[in-house]
Amino acid sequence: MTQLRHARTPTLLALALLVALGSGDAFAATKKKKAAAKAPAVSTECNDFYAAANADWLKANPLPAGVGAISALGNLRQYSLEQQKALLDGAMQAPQGNVQKLLGDFWASGLDEAAVEADGARPIAPLLSRIDGIRKSKDIPAAIAALHQVGIPVAFNFSPDVDLQALDRHIGYFMQGGLGLPDPAYYTRTDAQTRELLGRYRAYVKQILALTGTPADQLDAQSAQVLDLETRLASASRPLDQLASPFNNYKPLPIKDLKKQYRNLQLDAFLEAQGVKDDTVSLADPALFGQIDALVKQLSPEQWKAYLRWRVGDAMAPYLARSWREAAYNFHGRVLEGKQSPDPRWVQVLDAINTAAGPMLGREYTARYLPKDSRDKAEVIAASVRDALGRALERNGWMSTQAKAEAKAKLARLEIEIGAPRRDLDYTVQPMGRGSFGGNMLIASTWRHREEMKRIGRGNAERRWNVLPQQPALAYDLAQNRLIVTAAVLQPPVFDVSRDVAALYGSFGALVGHELTRGFDAKGRMIDAAGQLRDWWTPADASAWNALGARVTGQYNGYAYPGLTATQVNGTLTRDENLADLSGVELAWDAYLNTQAAPNPGAKQTFFRSWSQLWAQQVDPQEASVRVATDLRAPGPVRSNAPLQNQPEFSASFQCKPGNPMVRPEAEQIGIWR
Known part of the structure; x- marks a missing residue:
């Protein structure tokens, strides 16, 4: 569901988005010693393939000053943004059809900064007036429900996601949320750094409250009330790491029981206001919602009003006049995200449109930028890699007979969806016009919320993508057993139709293989061929997989982290991605050889x-020092070279010799599916 600021949606068998920035600099070539001058020269490809293959790119793309990292895949993302801009510029000037007219007006309203400035805070005036109308505690639940309806979640989060007992449908998930800071722990830590952050946060809260009309002599009291209420919510919330498992977020509850358990919060009336007609929801943290239910009565209506005004102001600040945007950027951008400068205005407006009306733009993007030829080629390659996985299952040496049978049945049901979701959303959006950007955000956000709520209770989970077509991504959807390939990813360097088919298999095909194996690894084992939550591995399968993982971890631990001194890659942190990289190259190579006659x-x-x-x-040392501790992916040079050092076909293709840096001894080579 569309949530305008700091909402946390359930982490339920989520899409594993592949296209992401890597990290690291090129390996430094080892200088020859004079004593070895007469030794046979090692080709650049056999010494450091990453440096050889990317020499032109590295030379043409130096790291700009003040930028932490750039990458080939990052360039693809930037290119997709520029494509969206061009589409919206055209829709603004000469729209083709009603959807483009709506998008063009939305775009124009955001780019007209003079109009946005003149509009001030008028777009949120009705919301603030609604909050000001609260007189008694019994008025609070209806105000909470009304703000959720426009995409501003307060007090808690509520959104649809897959029903873990029936993966073909969605139910509504009540989850913790409603905080201005991204981690509940910020509110309760006592270290100096956190206390300083809280001080800056409170100053920001005061800024927003002042902009919403709070008198100057009440700002100290009201900001203290906001922090007090949020601290109470945070204290009852679970640590973020406990939310990572979908099972920790799933606890079905009959809707008829909500009224009895949460009389003050009126969650049954909340669901009615959202248009939810199902008979079951998930509410995995009854203690938290019991606390919220109690706070409705315990805290004064005035304290709730201060909190709600603040949440509206914080959520909508990026879409209002300059004073609002600067306040939001100075805290969220500079303090929390470490940005040096705000994004250009057009990028801000594009982000807003994708937040509130992304599926609308996605349909137009796919129609313009995904040629039928590209889609057809992508479908052929993806299907051939899927066939390669079938052959790999047949010859697999570490999987039990029982697990192989289930895996083959699961693979037979695996779907591939390319470009955009097969079914569009309802596009009957209210006319937005060019008059008010903030007003348009609320109109579009309300529409998106309504469409998301329609998913609840229906057996239509397969129609939903958790990524937009205009965002470069390949993903395996574990719950629906399908591969998703967005329109935006089918462009260079992932998919360059001007290049030989070998190039398409080496890039796109390998990424397809990377993702397809997600259905058959340690996470994929949790859902069987029938789409049921069931571990279909035997203990022997798990033991064999863990042994492979341990070998891969040890191998990657041996790589120096590019750009850093005396620092190694964290093989444990990056293990799952490394396994998938090795698998992807193996499967794509097999698919390529089986579709080409004697290449x-x-x-x-x-x-x-x-x-x-x-x-x-290109990555600077400061950024690299962050990534080595946090990035689940190995740095780019290692992602390039490590899988190839494990492929006998690579050394044969480039005539590399034993002992060359790009050739691992045969006993050390790891095969996952070959």
Whole structure:
């Protein structure tokens, strides 16, 4: 559901979005010693394939001053943003159809900064007036429900997600939320750094309250009330790491029981206001909602009003006049995200449109930027990689007979969806016009919320994507057993239709393989061929997989982290992605050989070069020092080289010799599916 600021949606068998920035600099070539001058020269490809394959890119893309990292895949994301801008510019000037007219007006209203400035806080005036109408505690639940309806979640989060007992349908999930800070722990830590952050946060709260009309002599008291209420919510919330498991978020509850358990909060009336007609919801943290229910009565209506005014102001600040935007950026952008400067205005407006009306833009984007030829080629390649996985299951040496049978049945049901969701959302949005950008945000956000609520209780989970077509991504949807390929990802360097088919298999095909194996690894084992939550591995399968993972962890621990001194890659942190990278190259290579009649040596080299060129990047040491501790993916040079060092076909293609840096001894090579 559309949630305008700091909402946390359930983490339920989520899409594993693949296209993301890597990290790291190119490996430094080892200088020859004079004593070894007469030794046979090692080709650049056999010494450091990443440096050889990406030499032109690295030379043409130096790291700009003040930028932490750039990458080939990051360039793809930037290109997709520019495509969206061009589409919206055209829709603003000469719309083709009603949807483009709506989008063009939305775009124009955001770019007209003079109009946004003149509009001031008028877009949220009705919401603030609604809050000001609260007189008694019994008025609070209806105000909470009304704000959720426009996409501003307060007090808690509520959104649809997959029903873990019936993966073909959605139910509504009541979850913790309603905080201005991203982590509940911020409110209760006592260290100096956190206390300083809280001080800056309170100053920001006062700024927003002042902009909503709170008198100056009441700002101290009302900001203290806001922090007190949020601290109470945070104290009853669970640590973020406990929310990572979908099972911790899932506890079905009959809706008829809500009224009895939460009389003050009136959650049954809340669901009615959202248009939810199902008979079951998930509410996994009754203690938290019991606390919120109690706070409705315990805290004064005036304290709730201060909190609600603040939440509206914080959520809508990026879409209002400059004073609002600067206040929001100075805290959220500079303090929390560490940004040095705000994004250009057009990027801010585009982000807003994708937040509130992303599926509308996605349909137009796919129609303009995804040629039928590209879609058709992508479907053929993805299907051939899926067939390669079927062959891999047949010859697999570590999986039990029982697990193989289930895996083959699951693979037979796996779907591939390319470009955009097969079914569009309802596009009957109210006319937005060009008069008020903030007003348009609320109109579009209300529409998105309504559409999301319609999903609850229906057996239509397969129609939903958790990523927009205009966002570059490949993803395996574990709950629905399908591969999702967005329109935006089918562009260079992932998918360049002007290049040889070998290049398409080496880049796009390998990424497809990377994602498809997610259905059959340690996480994929939790859902069987029938789409039921069931561990279909035997203990022996789990033991064999863990042994493979331990070998991969040890291997990656041995790589120096590019750009850092005396620092190694964290093989444990990056293990799952590393396993998927190895698998992806294996499967794509098998698919390529099975679809091409005797490819020549140059085509084989193109396959591997195309894989490596996905991971070209420039990263400064400060950014690298953050990534080594937090990034689940290995740095780009390692993502390029490590899988290839484990492929005998790579060394054969480039005639690398035993002992060359790009050739691992045969006993050390790891095969996952080959």
